[in-house]
Amino acid sequence: xxxxxxxxxxxxxxxxxxxxxxxxxxxxxxxxxxxxxxxxxxxxxxxxxxxxxxxxxxxxxxxxxxxxxxxxxxxxxxxxxxxxxxxxxxxxxxxxxxxxxxxxxxxxxxxxxxxxxxxxxxxxxxxxxxxxxxxxxxxxxxxx
Numbered sequence: 001x002x003x004x005x006x007x008x009x010x011x012x013x014x015x016x017x018x019x020x021x022x023x024x025x026x027x028x029x030x031x032x033x034x035x036x037x038x039x040x041x042x043x044x045x046x047x048x049x050x051x052x053x054x055x056x057x058x059x060x061x062x063x064x065x066x067x068x069x070x071x072x073x074x075x076x077x078x079x080x081x082x083x084x085x086x087x088x089x090x091x092x093x094x095x096x097x098x099x100x101x102x103x104x105x106x107x108x109x110x111x112x113x114x115x116x117x118x119x120x121x122x123x124x125x126x127x128x129x130x131x132x133x134x135x136x137x138x139x140x141x142x143x144x
Contacts, residue, residue, distance in 0.1 A: 015060060015072040022060035022069065027053040077117040084115045088124055098123065 012025040030053045032045040041058040060069060081092040088095070098104045099113055104123045106115045 013072050014075045015069045016075045017061075017069075020059055020061050022057040022064065022072070023075070024055045024057075025053070026055075027051070078114040079117060079120060081113050081115070084120050087117075088120060 012028065014023050014025070015021070016023075027047070030047040030051065032053060033048040035043050035045050035056075038044050038055075043056045043058075044052055045054040045056070047053050057063060079087065081095055084090075084095055085092040095104060095115070096113065099106045099115075103126075104115060105119045106113045108114075
């Protein structure tokens, strides 16, 4: 579920059934600098300026109706450069260069670049075909 305001900031709700966690993302462009437990199973993420950027709620199925949680988006699948390289059949160095050239949307966490699976697929679909152009099957004859 995504809601937008006048400033086009997005509020994004995701639910991961595997860990039974609901995440309310208030600001996608900010990095978490600290997390504070607000109450048992409820954690607030703050950026380096002290701005609240997200809230994680554990044991969400005990707190909210299953019908509501099932309608929410699933969390993104993030790939390391090595995983993205194996998936795409492209070297990790090439992917890193494309990230620096703003051809692939990625985020850096610590020393690692992470690429969401759908951004990798977007990049692969946007690439120009590689290799020699296909030859036509037209046979040309000399006219004498």
